Amino acid sequence: MQIGELYTYPIKSLQGITLSTAELTARGFPYDRRFMLLKVVYNDDGTSTKKNMHVPHFPEMSLFYTDLIYPSMDGAESGRIIVTYRPPDHAKSRTLEVPLQPDTRGLEELAIVMHQSPTKGYNMGERYNGWFSKCFGYEVVLAYLGPHSRGVLGSFAPEKSVAHMSLNNSWVSMKAVGGLTIATLLLNWVVGPGEISVREMLPSLAATVVAVLLLGWTRYGGGWARKGERITFADTAPYLLVSRTSVADVSARLTGDEEMDVTKFRPNIVVAGAQTAFEEDFWAELKVGQDQGAGEGLARLLLTANCVRCQSLNVDYATGKMGTGETGTVLKKLMKDRRVDKGARFSPVFGRYVFLDGKSDGQTVRVGDAVVVARRIEERMVYDWPGLTN
Numbered sequence: 001m002q003i004g005e006l007y008t009y010p011i012k013s014l015q016g017i018t019l020s021t022a023e024l025t026a027r028g029f030p031y032d033r034r035f036m037l038l039k040v041v042y043n044d045d046g047t048s049t050k051k052n053m054h055v056p057h058f059p060e061m062s063l064f065y066t067d068l069i070y071p072s073m074d075g076a077e078s079g080r081i082i083v084t085y086r087p088p089d090h091a092k093s094r095t096l097e098v099p100l101q102p103d104t105r106g107l108e109e110l111a112i113v114m115h116q117s118p119t120k121g122y123n124m125g126e127r128y129n130g131w132f133s134k135c136f137g138y139e140v141v142l143a144y145l146g147p148h149s150r151g152v153l154g155s156f157a158p159e160k161s162v163a164h165m166s167l168n169n170s171w172v173s174m175k176a177v178g179g180l181t182i183a184t185l186l187l188n189w190v191v192g193p194g195e196i197s198v199r200e201m202l203p204s205l206a207a208t209v210v211a212v213l214l215l216g217w218t219r220y221g222g223g224w225a226r227k228g229e230r231i232t233f234a235d236t237a238p239y240l241l242v243s244r245t246s247v248a249d250v251s252a253r254l255t256g257d258e259e260m261d262v263t264k265f266r267p268n269i270v271v272a273g274a275q276t277a278f279e280e281d282f283w284a285e286l287k288v289g290q291d292q293g294a295g296e297g298l299a300r301l302l303l304t305a306n307c308v309r310c311q312s313l314n315v316d317y318a319t320g321k322m323g324t325g326e327t328g329t330v331l332k333k334l335m336k337d338r339r340v341d342k343g344a345r346f347s348p349v350f351g352r353y354v355f356l357d358g359k360s361d362g363q364t365v366r367v368g369d370a371v372v373v374a375r376r377i378e379e380r381m382v383y384d385w386p387g388l389t390n
Helices: 059-063 125-137 162-191 196-221 244-253 323-337
Strands: 002-008 017-019 022-024 035-042 050-052 064-069 082-085 094-099 111-112 118-125 140-144 239-243 269-272 285-290 298-308 351-356 364-366 370-376
Touching: 002 022, 002 094, 002 364, 017 064, 035 111, 050 094, 050 111, 059 064, 059 162, 064 239, 094 125, 125 140, 162 285, 162 298, 239 244, 239 298, 244 323, 285 364
Parallel strands: 239 269
Antiparallel strands: 002 017, 002 269, 022 364, 035 050, 035 140, 064 082, 082 094, 111 118, 118 140, 239 351, 285 298, 285 370, 298 351
């Protein structure tokens, strides 16, 4: 198998950008979902609230396309997002440039909660809000995440995922063995016959500590486990992975010449070459990259949860509305046999959520890189994000 496509989405729920190469970071590809849109909703008493905008509830978001101008090495170019609005009635397109890393001084701070995971952002102001509001036909706010992030809930993080518990348990077990060894030595020293001196105990204690430290170092790639995973405006994990073979299975369910648009699944990583559709349900860990010998140069991707799907699959990108005909039946077709997650009984599964192994932070992946399944699981994961409503 190999990397077939890579995508990033600088503004959540707008059209994404195809990449040929990308840097892996703990919080996703650089600049992925650092911005999002909020609809201003006015209450009867004259006050207002801001509602998170997601494409299944606001399908017109699919009419906005993005491109990235990356910062230059010499600092002459600070980096921009180019947003293009393409109306469905063939009216003239409109374009807006948004700085990749805005100066947040003086900007209103916003409290944002997404899927029960809170964070803060910044109101980008009228220059940007007014442009989007004119395109949408109602008042919206462009929010920038800035240095903030969101906590990962449920068991999505690798240290809480059943898919990775066996590895974590080896670390826990060694700690338990070390603790038991120390407790035994202390007990013998206090109450045992032929009292053991502290000096006599030191070699055993030192050996136990060294063993525990070495195991932790080896297991986590030269560092301790990364605790408290953080994410951006991405729904529940820094990366989403899908299989081209599974996308082809969906296309085969559509009549006529219809083909499923892989971008409707909003993936970051598309794997090509899987032998069977939906085999990714049972992938626990992938190694990706150009092997330089002894596994060097390979990034480790940790798959921790299934992605449960919604009406976003039925959006017609040409009209910015819910699809009619075959375009609007994708979710229903997947309902027939893809409700395979016991934690999300009424939602079909397509794709997997992915976190990055700590040692892989900063590595680069490219389209065409080899993908190897390093570890599988026997049973599918169970979705337990508390924000899911079934």
